[in-house]
Amino acid sequence: MIIRRKKGIAIIGNGCAAAECIKKLREKGYSGEIHLFSDNDRPIANPMLTTYFVSGKIDWEGLFPYGKGDEFYHNYQVITHFGSPVVNLDAHNRIIKNKDGFEFSYDQCLIATGASPFLPSIPGIHSNKVFVIRTVDDAVRLKKALQNRPHKALVVGASMAGIKVVEAFHMVGVKVILADLADHIFPLAAHPDCAHIIEKRLLEKGIDLKFGAAITAIEETSGGLKAYFAGNIEPVEADLLVMCIGVRANTGFLERKQVEIKQGVLVDQQMRTNVPGLFAAGDVAQGRNLLSNEGQIMGLWANARYQGRTAGANMAGVPEFFPGNIPHNITHFLGMDFIGIGDVKQFTRMEKKYDGKRFIQLFWQGDILTGANFLDDYQSSGIIKNQILKNLQVSYKTSQSSLPFIQNLLIRNIFEEVEKCERA
Ligand SMILES: Cc1cc2nc3c(=O)[nH]c(=O)nc-3n(C[C@H](O)[C@H](O)[C@H](O)COP(=O)(O)OP(=O)(O)OC[C@H]3O[C@@H](n4cnc5c(N)ncnc54)[C@H](O)[C@@H]3O)c2cc1C
Structure with a gap:
């Protein structure tokens, strides 16, 4: 069955990158049809919270930050095609096909299929234990x-x-x-x-x-x-x-001859792929590491949301930019707060301080602060994060003087967003 729509937008995947794209599309005035394809029939879930559900720290509803029913799709007027994975995307002819054989011809498409856990090919790996x-x-x-x-x-x-x-x-x-x-x-x-x-x-x-x-x-x-x-x-x-032991981007339904893929789908600062009308965001997308200036999948909730929003604005015809991100992990476990920011492997100078409880370690490359580790010291981490970002903005100004001001603003906003998301 082929359904042809002149102005339909297709979104593949039902995580936070997809949700934020949908919100932004509507906020920016897109009033056409949005078709959402998902391999499962659950509402938008947060993978970060799955272990809390396992241990009983949160209940079932807690897994679904955008609502446990269909309210999100209803509010944003989304037509859902759930319970069947997309198995093929012909990016040149703009047609997607799901496992049920349903074909859809789109005008623009967002790939937001996230990533799946990597399993090594070793004997016994498929055991039900x-x-x-x-x-x-x-x-x-x-x-x-x-x-x-x-x-x-x-x-x-x-x-x-x-x-x-x-x-x-x-x-x-x-x-x-x-x-x-x-x-x-x-x-x-x-x-x-x-x-x-x-x-x-x-x-x-x-x-x-x-x-x-x-x-x-x-x-x-x-x-x-x-x-x-x-x-x-x-x-x-x-x-x-x-x-x-890590994840791999869900790109199996894409034709590598059509869509440029390395570890993930390569995107520019507007979340555009190499194919016109095709965007990618979230853990499936390979954006930019602002420190190394190389392509990297960040694998972070806030990053996926930011990328989703950027894609949504651009798909609605309003140019917005997300320049990239800095690797960072902020995690609380077993009574400890660990924060790892930037590059802690390559450095020319390092300093550390430990008072038996709080541990701070800073890393410089030349005069520039490029990485930090914190244990149980959430307060100082904010100051250091800002310092790293400031350094980045300075180096951007000198190395890429044409970089628009708005992009520098976005860099500064990344961590504010991370903190908001992670405290939510
Ligand atoms: C245990 C755990 C802990 C984490 N901790 C943190 C943390 O502390 N901080 C942090 O920032 N991030 C953390 N993350 C990562 C964070 O959850 C992800 O970065 C984020 O969820 C990415 O969102 P996404 O929308 O790109 O992908 P996802 O949330 O994975 O959504 C992708 C969706 O696409 C669907 N899909 C896949 N393939 C297809 C297909 N072919 N057709 C249709 N649908 C498809 C999937 O079923 C899924 O619903 C953690 C993740 C896990 C698992």
């Missing part, structure tokens, strides 16, 4: 598994998602082992000095840690499973395992 966490369905499955009262869980991946899973298990009294190939926790966001303080606190809480541990195989046992690691590392027996 192996879990991931991203979607509402993942959370429901893991919560059900907890009803069987497991004693011991293995979490592979000392990432921001991994630590949230550790926290969820710890809160309900399940013994946890956290393993990672890297030699310390938060390998991308934390300097080893900061990581080791976090690790010490985790050990004090009874959480076992295994670093330098590359998982090679999983074997089901009568009671649970056994995970094997490369080298001399002892296998681990557990009742279940959660893989948290």
